[in-house]
Amino acid sequence: MTLKYELRTKQTIDTINQLLDSGIKKISVLIRHSDRFFSEDARLEPFMGLTDGGKKFAVEFGTNLRPIPLPRLYSSFLGRCIETAFLIDKGFTKKNNQAIDHNCLDVMLSPFYIKDMEKAVHAVEKQGSLKFLRDWFDNKIDDSIMEDPQKTADLLCEFMKDKIKNLKTNQMAICVSHDWNIYPLKEFKLGLKLEAAGEVGYLDGLVFFEKGNQYYITNYQTDPVLL
Known part of the structure; x- marks a missing residue:
């Protein structure tokens, strides 16, 4: 089984560089993993x-x-x-001859918002992922199956802000996650409806940053939004 998504490395890197060029010092980036295999068997998904x-x-x-x-x-x-983060590390260190800290795993970058995996997978198989996401965002999915979508977006924002707060000088947090961790942030924080904004591509990212003791979120599709 093969699904095709756009590769959005350039858009993500350009967004980061524009902020750096404007003098922003503290940045955390939430990106989707790179291009991967798919299976007809949902049990093999992980x-x-x-x-x-x-x-x-x-x-x-x-x-x-x-x-x-x-x-x-x-x-x-x-x-x-994990594989995406490891290879980002290899690409960076090979080019710059500069060792960096090893990747750290965090449950907040995983599908923590899925409370009943079996029921969620069954619903996605039945109606498709985009319809399931819309029902989730419209609070039509029972909260025994999925965490409240607004709460999910709030929790992810706090996580990304904490990553900024814990950065050392001249560090930037790169957090490798899933498209479903990105969609609620686009929907509830950036006002980018999934039907209009399109699917989250590979290495597609949201960029969080601190400016004047305030925190913002942005991506290539919109101006920064105050959190």
Whole structure:
């Protein structure tokens, strides 16, 4: 089974660089993992790794990062995110001959908002992921299956802000996650409805930053929004 999503390395890197060029010092980035394999068997979903193309894209993402600030890597505990973070590290360190801290796993970058995986997977198989997401955002999914979507977005915002607060000088947090961790932030924080904004691509990202003791979120589709 093959699904195709846009590769959005350039858009994510450009957004980061525009902020750096404007004098922003503290940044955390939430990105989707790179291109990966799919399976018809939903039970195999957590075990699908990156394609050869996806591995190449992840390395290239790392090589496209500026040497300063140094990336501080975090990821979901699912293999495709760990693999993406590892290869971003390899791309960055090979280009810059600069060792960085090892990737740290964090449950907040994983699908923590899914309370009943079996029922959620069944619903997605029945109606498709975009319809399921719309029902989730419209509070039509029972809260025994999915966490409240607004609360999910709030929790992710706090997580990304905490990553900024804990950065050392000349560091930037790169957090490798899933498209479903990004959609609620686009919906509830950026006002980008999934039907109009389009699907979250590979290495597609949201950029959080601090300016004047306030925190903002942005991406390539919109101006910064105060959190």
